[in-house]
Amino acid sequence: MEHTVLCRNVSKVYRQDTVAVQALTDVSLEIPRLDFVCLSGPSGSGKSTLLNLIGGLDRPTGGEIYVDGNRVDQMEKGALAELRLRRIGFVFQAYNLIPVLTARENVEFVMQLQGVAAGERTRKAREILKEVGLEDLENRRPGELSGGQQQRVAVARAIVSAPSLVLADEPTANLDSKTAENLMQLLRHMNREHGVTFIFSTHDKLVMEFSQRLITLRDGRIVDDVRRD
Template identity: 55%
Template structure:
């Protein structure tokens, strides 16, 4: 069974007098180990699709399955549990907790999952080391660059070893060099640890690094291209 499966998913928003078709009869499958980008211009429905897959939003119709769980049948409490166990999130604006250090931000979800402090520390230090963030564990977000903050956000998403990591425009706030570095880092984790990444972007340099490109326009899948690496 596919890791993510969307069948005829529709999500419409009413904006003043207009109806916006954010997801218009979308069917999509993501397999384990993929490194896929949802590409398309602003308003094409990339964020909506990621929110639906992440259980942050519910479709008007259609079915969404993630890691064997049918999301539409789940309560908010169950969705919350699925998100902290099976899904990792990376946001455009990093969205780290400003009062927590890099280490505390990265271990936050482990804490929610009830992992003991000692084990949390071990896991977080290991992943920060993998990300080249050694020595920055005790820095707060305000004391780090955008690229460093986004790496911590990636560490926070990956530390629970989720089934899939969803990243909404993860490079939008980064300069070109940091963007490529971050994507390369994510791709390394994808290749070495087999982690599944689904991210959105409209930056061609970022899209270029993906193994599969799903183009969206007006809430519909315009094209779905798998690259041969």
């Protein structure tokens, strides 16, 4: 099976002054292409740490991590930035959008970094904003959008340049249940329609219901891995 993500014996230790905190211990994981995976577990279980390591935002203390066959844990900064730019989309819990850019400009941002020509950028951004139901709000800045709308813009931005993987760290944490449900439906739709692998973290049971595969972490270890489809 073709893997989008492969983790082998990954561990992460944070050092705060003289105290070492073991955030992840010996985590091994294979995530095939087009999977829709939920990382669950209580606060401090290592969900965000694992997402950050997969996304190359942080480096593991030990083990190996591969994304689309590229060994992320040994990449140079520049190569990591390029990998994130071309292959990985991010949706964070908050502060997702660039406040001085409009919704459309936020969606175009990654494409602009990729060097996509202006006309094509705008066309793609408008298409995806329409798909997430925000075609009328493209000229609004983040401060003029609700939390749910902001997350939709973030999803649109994560998906627009056709990455192979989207990492979403508690994307619904700041949303009410109805908006959270809508957002999850949108993520699932994107997963199916755009052929993108999704890994998201949550401790919200409602959100977990949307996953194809539910991986539970506790104290930095995988304690359960259930395929639900």
